[in-house]
Amino acid sequence: MSRVSNGSPSSARPDRLITLSDGIFAIAMTLLALDVRVPPGLDSEQFHDALRESFPQLAAYALSFLILCVFWRDQRQILLMSATAGGLPQHLALAVLGVIALVPFPTSLLAEYGAREPWAVVLYAATICLIDLLQLAMFATLRGRHGVRAVGEWRDTAADLSATVVVFGASVPIAFFAPQAAMWCWLALFPVKAALGRQERLRSAREQDS
Numbered sequence: 054m055s056r057v058s059n060g061s062p063s064s065a066r067p068d069r070l071i072t073l074s075d076g077i078f079a080i081a082m083t084l085l086a087l088d089v090r091v092p093p094g095l096d097s098e099q100f101h102d103a104l105r106e107s108f109p110q111l112a113a114y115a116l117s118f119l120i121l122c123v124f125w126r127d128q129r130q131i132l133l134m135s136a137t138a139g140g141l142p143q144h145l146a147l148a149v150l151g152v153i154a155l156v157p158f159p160t161s162l163l164a165e166y167g168a169r170e171p172w173a174v175v176l177y178a179a180t181i182c183l184i185d186l187l188q189l190a191m192f193a194t195l196r197g198r199h200g201v202r203a204v205g206e207w208r209d210t211a212a213d214l215s216a217t218v219v220v221f222g223a224s225v226p227i228a229f230f231a232p233q234a235a236m237w238c239w240l241a242l243f244p245v246k247a248a249l250g251r252q253e254r255l256r257s258a259r260e261q262d263s
Contacts, residue, residue, distance in 0.1 A: 067135045070146050074132065077150045078125045084157040085114045085121075088164060113164035116239065117156055120217075123246065124153065124184055127214065131191050145194060149187045156180060167232060174228035174235050178221040185217040209253040216245045 089110045091103045128149060159177040166173040192210055220242045228235035 067132050070135075070143075071129060071132050074125075074128050074146070074150060077154055078121060078128070081153050081156050082118055082121055085117050085160055087157070088161050089114050109168070110164040113160050113167070116163075117160040119243070120181060121153070121156060123217070124188070127188055127210075130210070131188060131195065134192075134195055145187060145191045149184060149191065152180060152184050152187065156184075163236075167236060169232065171228045171230075171232050171235075174232045175225050178224050178228065178235070178239075181221045182218050185214050185221075189214045189218075209249070209256070213246065213249050213253075216249060217242060220245065 089107060091100065091107060095103055132146070159173075159180045162170075162173040163177045167177070189211065192214065220239060224235040224238045227238060
């Protein structure tokens with residue numbers, strides 16, 4: 054990794070940010086699994102009841118793990134761009150990581166109260182939207198101040214980041230009337246991301262052929 058810095062004290066070296074980012078993502082992903090457990094010392098009937106009751110925790114864990122994987126990919130791409138663009142304002146990168154470290158908290162609320170408490174769903178959706186908005190601000194900063202100007206690259210990355218904001222943001226008003234329906238809406242994110250990724254690959258292939 055090239056150790057590039059633009060000389061500004063407000064900018065952090067991309068290699069150090071990538072190392073810190075990978076560590077925080079790994080810890081956040083690990084903490085997600087701590088709420089998934091079955092108490093010891095149960096008889097057979099209690100064990101099966103506890104196993105059924107653990108399904109919401111497993112579902113919340115799987116959802117948050119997949120979302121964090123997407124965020125980790127996007128974060129690395131943006132930080133790698135900053136390595137060639139002359140650095141990235143440190144406060145933006147650290148703000149993203151600060152919210153990433155908080156993800157296990159709304160995940161636990163979602164697992165315990167998501168089926169009946171709208172605010173548990175809203176808090177989770179708001180956390181995800183905030184992360185994506187901060188990542189979008191990181192990328193916009195690179196484009197506006199540090200010369201990342203490729204039109205296709207900007208359009209594809211902005212569309213990918215904005216898709217999460219749209220899907221989770223749209224679920225907020227739904228949550229106040231039907232919390233479970235709002236959570237089902239989140240599954241739309243994955244085919245949307247897949248379609249955007251396929252579109253990006255096709256555009257890149259056409260540009261290489263031309």
